[in-house]
Amino acid sequence: MNRFLVASLLLLLFACGKKESVVITPENLTEVLTQYGKENPENEVIIETKMGTIKLRLYDDTPLHRANFVKLIKEGYYDDADFYRIAYEFMIQGGDLKKKLNYVIPAEFNPRHFHKKGALSMARVTENNPRKESSAAEFFIVHGTRYTDEDIDIEARNLGINILPEQREAYRTAGGYMTLDGEYTVFGEVTEGLDVVDKIANEKVYNTDHPLHKIPFTIRVVESK
Template sequence: MKNLWLVILILLFTMCSNKPKEPIVVIQTSYGNIKVKLYNETPGHRDNFLKLAEEGFYKNLTFHRVIQDFMIQGGDPKTRNVSDTTALEEDKTLGDTIAAEIKFPQLFHKRGALAAARWGDAENPTKASDASQFYIVTGELCSDNKLSEIEKQRYERLKQRIYKDIQSTNLDTLKALLKSGDSASASAMRADWLKQAEEQAKGRESEILYTDKQREFYTTRGGTPFLDNEYTVFGEVLEGMDVVDKIQRVRTNEKDKPLKSVFMNVVVMEK
């Protein structure tokens, strides 16, 4: 029996030791260093961030958007060596992107989360990430009631997406019914679609509900839960949240740009 337990322990140790290491990077700033690990669950974002860091892409870029109790954002190449970020013009064109790797509820916007910035759904319906811009969540505490409200809103959005997919598949049939003047059958068809959407959404509730552990994190340590399932989270801060907090408190203008540039560089510690 003892030998059996020994074999099990050896197997468990081997399995743990064979788990791929998560890369570590350091974001160097004018306020201190931020140590971050990159998730293996988001390999596209992980590898892209490592590549840019190794190429020196982030050297002398800035955190150009800072909102207290929300996040700090940087990585825009237009900010390179720019001492006065308040003078930057807004670029209205969609740049290079990376395919979204949204892994909610596994990965979420807890305080200290590293996530990819992106354009809005109108220009970017696939939620693809900007190729270089990222943000670090500071956030604030969230009540259980607020989390439940967010879940309800997310559930309704999921149901609407399912309904639209069903509608798109059967649109020709609906148009034919309306063209023939059979409005009763058209209404019945729409009602059936709603029923199908409701049933499918209920079967996919695990995609939008928070676990007890996540609720505890949001209510005791904070974050930005309303961004969950919308943006790709691809890492988290290991050390240096005090530096992040210093940056989030810098003075900004009405467009959330720091009045004095906060420069950065990203270096790879471990791959």
């Protein structure tokens, strides 16, 4: 058997064995992401930047957001992404604005998941979005600021929310951004690299919140053992 024929057979076998990506639409979203989540149970993600490494843990009880994020990472959606929006004591936002996806993710709110410092949350359109559905791909990590007990009580009254003891402790000691609670879906958190979030949040910006120097990142899923 000549080399050309062997190479052709190998390519054919590879093509047959490679599973094609399913395109998500508003109609099939829940079904596709639910199945994808079962087949891809990973919940650890690593982001590499010129300023250091950020490690994330994705929550299993926000299954659609977790599955969607893992799917996009594995399929290379974020290959040319960067942290394109920075707001000190608020958040750092990442993604690739050149790419558009034709779907949104249903909100998966959970009072145990709130916008403490290091929370991983999904951005969304605020206008004409009564269900508070998330962007398909634009995410942010909370930088935030510390609150006093009085600040927390005032914010809770203004927002009409009840504060759990662990929320109060986190907002007092680590900080966060309470106004986002119940508005955006938190689906993970930083487990290592809060100092890197600090460095990025402290970068110089122009035109309000765009970094003066581009901050690209690479992102990968830690495969389950």
